Amino acid sequence: MQTFLNTVNGQPVAAAKTFDSLNPATGEVIAKVAYSSRDEVDLAIAAAKAAQPSWAALTDAERRAFLGKIADTIKDNADALARWVTREQGKPLGGDGRGSIPGSRFELMGCEAWTRATAGIEMPVEVAFENEQRRDEVHRQPYGVVAAIAPWNWPLMIAIWQIIPSLRAGNTVVIKPSEYTSACSLEMFRLIADVLPPGVLNTVSGLGEVGGWLVDDARIGKIMFTGSASTGSKVAAAAAVHLTPTTLELGGNDAAIVLPDADPEAIATGLFWGAFLNMGQTCACAKRLYVPAALHDRIVAELVKLVAATPMGDGMQPGVAMGPIQNRMQFEKVVKLVEAARTAGATVVCGGQPLSGPGNFYPLTLVTDVHDGNPLVDEEQFGPVLPIIRYTDVEDAIARANRLDVGLGASVWSRDPEQARSVAMRLQAGTVWINQHGTIHPMVPFGGSKRSGWGVEFGAEGLKSVTRPHVISIQK
Numbered sequence: 001m002q003t004f005l006n007t008v009n010g011q012p013v014a015a016a017k018t019f020d021s022l023n024p025a026t027g028e029v030i031a032k033v034a035y036s037s038r039d040e041v042d043l044a045i046a047a048a049k050a051a052q053p054s055w056a057a058l059t060d061a062e063r064r065a066f067l068g069k070i071a072d073t074i075k076d077n078a079d080a081l082a083r084w085v086t087r088e089q090g091k092p093l094g095g096d097g098r099g100s101i102p103g104s105r106f107e108l109m110g111c112e113a114w115t116r117a118t119a120g121i122e123m124p125v126e127v128a129f130e131n132e133q134r135r136d137e138v139h140r141q142p143y144g145v146v147a148a149i150a151p152w153n154w155p156l157m158i159a160i161w162q163i164i165p166s167l168r169a170g171n172t173v174v175i176k177p178s179e180y181t182s183a184c185s186l187e188m189f190r191l192i193a194d195v196l197p198p199g200v201l202n203t204v205s206g207l208g209e210v211g212g213w214l215v216d217d218a219r220i221g222k223i224m225f226t227g228s229a230s231t232g233s234k235v236a237a238a239a240a241v242h243l244t245p246t247t248l249e250l251g252g253n254d255a256a257i258v259l260p261d262a263d264p265e266a267i268a269t270g271l272f273w274g275a276f277l278n279m280g281q282t283c284a285c286a287k288r289l290y291v292p293a294a295l296h297d298r299i300v301a302e303l304v305k306l307v308a309a310t311p312m313g314d315g316m317q318p319g320v321a322m323g324p325i326q327n328r329m330q331f332e333k334v335v336k337l338v339e340a341a342r343t344a345g346a347t348v349v350c351g352g353q354p355l356s357g358p359g360n361f362y363p364l365t366l367v368t369d370v371h372d373g374n375p376l377v378d379e380e381q382f383g384p385v386l387p388i389i390r391y392t393d394v395e396d397a398i399a400r401a402n403r404l405d406v407g408l409g410a411s412v413w414s415r416d417p418e419q420a421r422s423v424a425m426r427l428q429a430g431t432v433w434i435n436q437h438g439t440i441h442p443m444v445p446f447g448g449s450k451r452s453g454w455g456v457e458f459g460a461e462g463l464k465s466v467t468r469p470h471v472i473s474i475q476k
């Protein structure tokens with residue numbers, strides 16, 4: 001069985017201790033993964049620190065060329081990496097063409113696209129002020145060593161969002177993947193590190209404690225964390241000790257509001273994928289659907305048809321569109337939330353019982369007659385379950401969408417874009433989509449409001465967030 005090792009200073013690190021990686025579709029152990037010691041974390045940070053000055057001394061054009069090499073490497077290895085993602089994360093392999101299932105091949109396509117887009121962003125010197133007496137230029141400097149910590153839902157794509165802008169800006173990186181998806185992640189990191197100078201990209205792996213050692217270090221110049229709000233709080237507390245700037249991309253509980261003029265048939269596919277992309281294990285999935293009472297039954301009927309037409313199974317099998325839930329902890333959470341809704345009198349329209357056999361299979365589940373205040377509505381389910389809540393007054397739907405302490409994304413669905421925009425303007429979320437949900441883009445800033453996080457990723461603003469402004473103020 002293959003053991004996946006960390007890469008530090010361009011070299012594999014022998015593993016004194018390992019842990020198992022499981023296939024969520026079968027429950028089988030598919031790989032061994034190195035478990036970093038505290039000393040190894042220390043060495044990884046030291047390697048990144050030593051490599052950073054010469055990486056930052058390259059010209060921006062040289063670093064952009066390295067990003068091009070990374071994108072080529074991802075492309076050349078996309079199929080093999082996608083197979084590891086499916087075996088370890090669970091999402092189906094899917095295709096890589098337009099309109100195909102958004103699975104592992106889609107994730108790899110995203111990794112390449114984000115890398116190329118980030119290489120293409122212009123970062124000109126900004127002139128903040130100029131008159132006859134003075135000129136004030138804002139240049140950008142890297143923070144130094146970026147500590148990146150990634151989750152398990154889109155393990156490669158989210159790691160790319162952390163690594164690529166950091167490198168482009170002249171930082172070096174130490175990254176820790178999720179303990180649930182370390183094999184596929186370490187494989188991609190090894191391939192990327194191979195095309196970079198030694199020490200520019202380094203990895204550590206293990207449980208949360210390893211992430212804790214990584215962020216609790218005065219040599220870290222910037223932390224990029226993506227994961228749950230509870231872990232985000234711990235990371236922020238560690239960062240406070242060293243006053244380390246931090247980007248936190250945390251959980252959400254996105255509301256989707258259908259307006260009374262919407263056409264249920266026309267919006268059903270968008271709502272379906274908005275809620276169930278990656279089995280609902282996506283930070284910005286629609287996790288609460290608010291529908292006008294008059295359209296309720298038609299919308300539910302359309303969604304039921306789509307659920308019935310979506311095959312679930314081991315993602316390595318052709319034609320499978322939905323895989324298992326990634327891990328047992330998340331599976332148990334979904335089971336518990338559906339039971340809480342059922343106990344409170346909700347109607348489980350379809351699904352609602354774990355599938356028999358090995359693996360963490362839970363069917364796509366639609367729940368109606370469920371109300372705000374129920375845990376299935378108020379907590380992030382992060383799984384294949386959508387609560388559908390009736391409303392009669394749009395004002396009330398807006399108030400209910402805004403009542404939680406998280407605000408990552410939200411969406412409004414209507415035939416009238418202007419009416420949708422006026423509702424969107426009032427929703428408390430980092431991004432509000434109109435007639436789509438979760439459709440992120442590498443040039444568009446993305447980040448949470450309220451307890452969904454601090455800072456943004458993607459585009460020029462995302463790139464700025466891995467730099468500090470360096471002002472040159474000239475007397476004329």
Ligand code: NAD
Nearest residue numbers: 150151152177178208211212227228231249250251252283
């Ligand atoms: P998690 O918080 O359990 O783990 C995330 C990472 O943090 C893992 O690598 C873990 O090992 C590490 N970690 C755990 N304890 C730590 C500690 N004390 N110090 C440092 N690192 C520690 O999250 P998860 O279950 O992997 O991911 C799911 C969550 O992530 C969901 O809430 C989801 O909404 C959120 N998420 C947010 C975004 C976004 O962009 N906003 C994207 C994807 C996922």
